[in-house]
Amino acid sequence: MKKLITLLAFACCSAQMVDASVRFSNLTYDLNPEYVTGKINVKVDGGVYSIGMNCDLLKKIDGNFWVTPVFSKKLGKSYTPIIDLKLDTCKTDPALAENPLIRFVSTEAKKFVSFGLMCPYEPGHYVVNDFTFEKSSSLMNFIPKGNYHVSLTSRHQSPGSSVLHKVMSLSFFADVE
Numbered sequence: 121m122k123k124l125i126t127l128l129a130f131a132c133c134s135a136q137m138v139d140a141s142v143r144f145s146n147l148t149y150d151l152n153p154e155y156v157t158g159k160i161n162v163k164v165d166g167g168v169y170s171i172g173m174n175c176d177l178l179k180k181i182d183g184n185f186w187v188t189p190v191f192s193k194k195l196g197k198s199y200t201p202i203i204d205l206k207l208d209t210c211k212t213d214p215a216l217a218e219n220p221l222i223r224f225v226s227t228e229a230k231k232f233v234s235f236g237l238m239c240p241y242e243p244g245h246y247v248v249n250d251f252t253f254e255k256s257s258s259l260m261n262f263i264p265k266g267n268y269h270v271s272l273t274s275r276h277q278s279p280g281s282s283v284l285h286k287v288m289s290l291s292f293f294a295d296v297e
């Protein structure tokens with residue numbers, strides 16, 4: 121679920137925006153109640169959009185934790201995936217991921233969370249405190265204006281098990297202007 125965070129972002133690597141802001145909308149999510157209970161929501165405060173999470177993790181997560189973020193950009197009438205990858209946060213710290221966008225977003229996300237992004241995750245209370253992209257954030261310099269869709273699914277595979285359990289999934293739109 122920390123994974124949420126890894127995914128809160130958009131496209132990559134074209135330094136055309138300097139003073140960007142982002143609007144999040146249509147957030148939906150699905151939590152596996154055997155693993156996670158709680159709420160995720162979009163907040164608007166003084167024109168600033170943010171995503172918050174307030175959840176309890178009920179089981180320890182270790183072994184493998186597969187996170188699959190998909191970032192799509194609206195091109196014409198449809199959303200086209202620009203980043204679609206799979207990462208095991210028990211093996212790789214997302215803040216050190218190969219993909220530069222995942223790396224940027226994870227580093228940015230660390231400012232809003234009180235927990236480590238890398239597995240293992242102990243049972244307990246996890247909060248994401250109004251995650252947003254600050255205008256001053258260097259990340260915003262890398263995100264071209266446009267309409268984006270972000271989705272993410274995470275699955276847990278216990279040590280020694282061959283079974284993958286879905287932990288959560290999440291989807292939202294982000295308009296960058």
Ligand SMILES: *[C@@H]1O[C@H](CO)[C@@H](O)[C@H](O)[C@H]1NC(C)=O
Pocket residue numbers: 145146293
């Ligand atoms: C968000 O949901 C509303 C209401 O269902 C819909 O009209 C709108 O097109 C959606 N936004 C996006 C970006 O899909």
